[in-house]
Amino acid sequence: MPDRSPTTTNPWQHLRQLTPARIALGRAGTSLPTAAQLDFQFAHAQARDAVHLPLDCEALMHELQQHNLDCLRLHSAATDRQLYLQRPDLGRRLDESSAETLDAHAGDGCDLALVIADGLSALAVQRHALPMALKIAEHCQSEGWSLGPISIVEQGRVAVADEIGERLGARMVLILLGERPGLSSPDSLGLYFTWAPKVGRHDAQRNCISNIRPEGLVYNLAAHRLLHLMREACRRQLSGVHLKDEAEVPALDGTPRTGNFLLG
Secondary structure, eight states, rough: OOOOOOOEOTTTTGGGGOOOOOOOOOOEEEBOHHHHHHHHHHHHHHHHHHHHEEEEEEEEHHHHTTTOOEEEEEBSOOOOOHHHHHHHGGGGSBBBBHHHHHTTTTHHHHHEEEEEEEEEEEHHHHHHHHHHHHHHHHHHHHHHHHHHOEEETTTTTTTTTHHHHHHEEEEEEEEEEEEEEEEESSTEEEEEEEEEEEEEEGGEEEEEEESSTTSSOOOHHHHHHHHHHHHHHHHOOSEEEEEEOOOEOOOOOOOOEEEEEEOO
């Protein structure tokens, strides 16, 4: 019996098993099939929800404290989510109360200040910040680096870590935060590392590791790459564009490979 389906399949459809990208969707007339259109709308709704979802700071603090990690709850100068989205500059600085809290905990400084902020996806932070923070704390202990109190920042952007690191007298600062949601990744966690943090640092002075999640860059590999960057930063006293990710990572055949796989 002839196929009377209104959908014309794409001959590359089998490639969809290899990627979450929206390829080979087929067509119905001059438009997308209904299933593909509904799937797109659902993914778009997930991405929008991830941007507006509030971070459960109390739950995150409790989980970290269960592993004997000291935490501070802070807030950026953006008083609410709407202002945070409209005024990126306010998300880069702390409010007065948080600044005073940090100054009271500065002490004699530390090797690493770890910051966790909601960014543009609190969903990513809620799912992935704890396992990454535990691996970072483990590496600090093995390397003999002192770890300051973990700062959990509401309505925070990347550069808020510079102020936190400077106020805590940290040699290095590291921030984990939710990246801008994609249509196939509403829960992607980003990591930004800076040597000698201070207010006014720019993006070229940071190193970024992105797409940290089980379906992207897994925790162990992200932590491995980060440890290499931190070791090199301590040796060379810098971070950013002059500090390349040349960590050796195992290939599928078990042999170590160095550097960016795109350039190898």
